[in-house]
Amino acid sequence: xxxxxxVDDSSTMRKIISRSLRQxxxxxxxxxxxxxxxxxxxxxxxxxxxxxxxxxxNMPNMDGLEFIKQVxxxxxxxxxxxxxxxxxxxxxxxxxxxGASDSIKxxxxxxxxxxxxxxxx
Amino acid sequence: MSPNTSIAGSCTFTEDQLATYVxxxxxxxxxxxxxxxxxxxxxxxESVNRFKCSIxxxxxxxxxxxxxxxxxxxxxxxxxxTSNMLGVECDEVNxxxxxxxxxxxxxxxxxxxxxxxxxxxxxKLSIPTVIAGEDYTVNSLSDSDCVVIPFxxxxxxxxxxxxxxxxx
Numbered sequence: 001x002x003x004x005x006x007v008d009d010s011s012t013m014r015k016i017i018s019r020s021l022r023q024x025x026x027x028x029x030x031x032x033x034x035x036x037x038x039x040x041x042x043x044x045x046x047x048x049x050x051x052x053x054x055x056x057x058n059m060p061n062m063d064g065l066e067f068i069k070q071v072x073x074x075x076x077x078x079x080x081x082x083x084x085x086x087x088x089x090x091x092x093x094x095x096x097x098x099g100a101s102d103s104i105k106x107x108x109x110x111x112x113x114x115x116x117x118x119x120x121x
Numbered sequence: 122m123s124p125n126t127s128i129a130g131s132c133t134f135t136e137d138q139l140a141t142y143v144x145x146x147x148x149x150x151x152x153x154x155x156x157x158x159x160x161x162x163x164x165x166x167e168s169v170n171r172f173k174c175s176i177x178x179x180x181x182x183x184x185x186x187x188x189x190x191x192x193x194x195x196x197x198x199x200x201x202x203t204s205n206m207l208g209v210e211c212d213e214v215n216x217x218x219x220x221x222x223x224x225x226x227x228x229x230x231x232x233x234x235x236x237x238x239x240x241x242x243x244x245k246l247s248i249p250t251v252i253a254g255e256d257y258t259v260n261s262l263s264d265s266d267c268v269v270i271p272f273x274x275x276x277x278x279x280x281x282x283x284x285x286x287x288x289x
Binding site for chain 2 (some may be wrong): 011016059084088089093105107108109119
């Protein structure tokens with residue numbers, strides 16, 4: 001069973017992702033939520049065991065690209081998958097170079113989540 | 122807002138091309154995330170800038186292109202949209218409603234940005250803005266061109282608008 005951190009400024013999207021993870025039949029234990037990169041770093045710093053991070057890119061205060069860089073700078077190797085409306089190849093390339101493992105474009109289906117995340121969980 | 126047939130003059134896209142992109146993006150977002158299949162009623166027969174008992178979600182573009190994509194929706198339909206997205210009944214104007222409509226605008230913006238941007242770095246998306254009220258107007262104060270698409274979902278209607286200007 002995996003613990004997952006969802007970082008997205010939309011509470012609606014966090015709920016949709018949570019529901020979709022369970023609909024996709026993925027082995028999810030605890031789901032932690034954060035509204036931006038700063039909150040995401042706080043959750044990680046609190047010492048909770050996290051097996052996978054799902055993060056938006058376009059967020060206030062600290063965006064997803066900076067969040068990934070900070071997570072990696074802190075030495076974490078936990079897989080990070082971007083779930084974002086930002087589907088441009090340059091921005092995805094930058095995310096991957098910063099340490100993201102993969103990306104999923106919004107809107108998405110539970111089947112697409114299963115396909116992308118099944119191998120990471 | 123009103124439809125503007127001269128949009129091709131300031132963009133590298135025709136109005137019909139932009140309408141096609143907006144219709145495609147809206148259908149994809151609604152069918153995937155809202156479990157609704159809206160039918161477009163393009164072109165708009167009558168200009169609309171005044172909204173009653175409605176909610177408007179907007180996301181701005183900046184960079185190679187500047188502009189705004191917006192969704193204008195009656196509150197009654199917005200409640201159904203929010204309920205479908207969250208999977209629980211939403212029957213009042215609250216933060217969930219604002220967030221859901223803002224996120225739809227965000228997904229529409231991201232989809233259209235893919236068409237406008239070369240790779241994603243030359244056009245930036247804003248954080249969504251949402252307004253709601255019993256009687257309000259939305260006007261574009263710039264000389265940007267716009268395309269406005271009406272949609273029908275059962276007996277309900279909503280509008281998606283895109284104002285766009287190619288920067289020098």
